[in-house]
Amino acid sequence: MKKKMSVLFVAILLFLWSLIWTKYGDTYDCINLYERPFFNYHSLKNHTYDFPVRYTSNPKRIRGQKSSQLFNPSNFWLNGKGCPLGMVPIRRNTMADLKRAKLAIEIHNSKYKPLTIDKRGTHYAIVGTKNKNNVYHGGSASISIYNPKVKGTQYSSARIKVQNYPDSIEVGWTVNPTLYNDTRTRLYTFTKTAKSSCFDTLCNSLIPVRTDIPLGIPLESISTPEQQFDLQLMLFCNGNWFLKFGQDETVIGFWPKNVFTALGDSANYVEWGGEVFSPPGVPSPPMGSGYSERLEENTKYDAYCRQIKTINETDYVVNAVDTESFSDIVQYQVIDEGRVGADQHLVLFGGVGGYIGE
Template identity: 25%
Template sequence: MAPRSKCCSSLFVKFVVSFLIVASTFSSTLSLQLNQTLQPQQELQKLRRIRAYLKKINKPAVKTIKSPDGDFINCVQIHLQPAFDHPELKGQKPLDPPERTKNSDPVDEVTHNLQQWTESGESCPEGTIPIRRTTEEDILRADKIRRFGRKPRRFVRRDSDGSGHEHAVAFVNGQQFYGAKASMNVWTPQVTDPNEFSLSQIWVISGSFGNDLNTIEAGWQANPALYGDQYPRFFTYWTTDAYQATGCYNLLCSGFVQTNSKIAIGAAISPRSTFSGRQYDLSITVWKDPKHGHWWLELGSGLLVGYWPAFLFSHLRTHANMIQFGGEIVNTRSSGFHTATQMGSGHFADEGFRKAAYFRNLQAVDWDNNLIPLSNLQLLADHPSCYNIKQGRNNVWGNYFYYGGPGRNVHCP
């Protein structure tokens, strides 16, 4: 057979190369077209899931009130609130208010606005409760729709273990507790990363800090990821499995049963404390009703907000073994160093009244529904050069402490 000529070989090689180039270009174009087709479909599916979720948690409103801070407050019939989606509550109505804790302060009328949405003088009709409307923008800020309204799983421990949570707290443990009470002043701490938050709260805790942790939490927080701004907002939280699959903030899942028509959980608090100026307190009591065993939440003197049904919990069905008070921040180190997110007022405990944040009149609730002073109070500051805590006691404030700090500074790199 005669050998193939160099000319034919050269042409064949050129043909193959040209074919490969065209095939590669066609493949890239097809891939791009497929991606462009798939991307809108994926976005559409995500939007459908978001709208279905919004329909589930935004119950039909009898009336809607626009707050000066931009929130919309839906007045929802009390028996249609999210709690009654729970299988054990379906078809039921909220319980009547129980007897308050013994030796409580006399019931005072609320003479000032606690939240911004009430500043216009509007209120929800009788038989309804105010619920902050959740928006598409709120959910789009969350990593996953199914985790919206829940604390990230990696942020579950009270003590610092590199998870990103840092605390300055006072706590008591080793006994049986049936509730806790304290007053805390409200500030507007700066949160420097959208995935961080700053809060001040009471924890009622039972179980271990493993997968069986039960907590009830209430206080105020600045949480841009959840609310889209930096206003301090009244909030609640609960979990029965260390924040894994149960519980949520506020009324974003079935659990907490609200009974009050004047307080919107998750709404901005107003007025707020100012540095060297007037201080505004938020007084919170969480206690277990001896008759039915549910955990009730009270603001001020006598303003019952609602309750966590006992069946939600395992360990907290009986009692708590720890109560804790203080501040917490999340430090993502997104810039490679410690966050400048503030805790409390953003000033250290040593600066004292009108400058530092405080908790005062710390009390526990005993088995007979009595408010009792705390003994053996322990202090914990994970990183005292970033956020610290300082305890005191006097005849007016009882047990108290100052806490907080600026976060990143020359001593907190």
């Protein structure tokens, strides 16, 4: 009897040891990376990855202005540190969470279809590269952080996107209550391949590698006219696609190249800016700061992507050139300010919303 009790006690301890909580009430499982189904991919079998993942090379760049420090694990996790070494945090989802995530994916995927009278719910204010014959090994930017007000199934996001159709990766911040069951501004990724699409780690396309920085983290530093905060992000292809986060450009995850049909080696399109969604008949939500109906052309009031850059086929990080702007309705604007200063290419975007449709 004592032996059975001891075994049960050890099992309970091991179970609790594998669970960690955030100050926001989210529960995460600490998962052994090498037991994840990601490593069923043929090219990843028998491979070993350090924490964080090491590259064979890094993109070549001149350092510019750094973004604000936005994430401190000791203030995020109740245990002050995250998972033990060799394990990664994966958010625990209930059936209700998974149902909402499925709906969020369906809503997000609708934007890839042609806009029709029946499906005018997704709107953009973006700057993208023009020449689809160019080869890009990634893109980067520092994106100002806001908390636009949304309700119901609405969302409002600001992000970088790399694409080689039919594949694409988005990374940025979003306010998406359908996905996260709250209205906090959170770091997110969305991966679309020929076979699947999902947010964050809800499918096996993105492999997290940090013990302390999960996807979906709330971003508490929200910009105001008095003080601006921005989120520095980079997507970099070097055999696999890597996600780099924050002022220290910390690698927090990667996509194995063989999850993609066309994006495995490079992208032919890079995009920066804002995106919103609202169901038919509901006034569309604010984008970016939502400060005014027209952009002020002032980074104190307008949402921005600064230092927008592409990584070329020789792995050099360069200011984005040969770009074009697009916004589909007048309620959202985008201004490509071009090169501002020695190491800046600045894009302003946003709007108050309120569009209902025809």
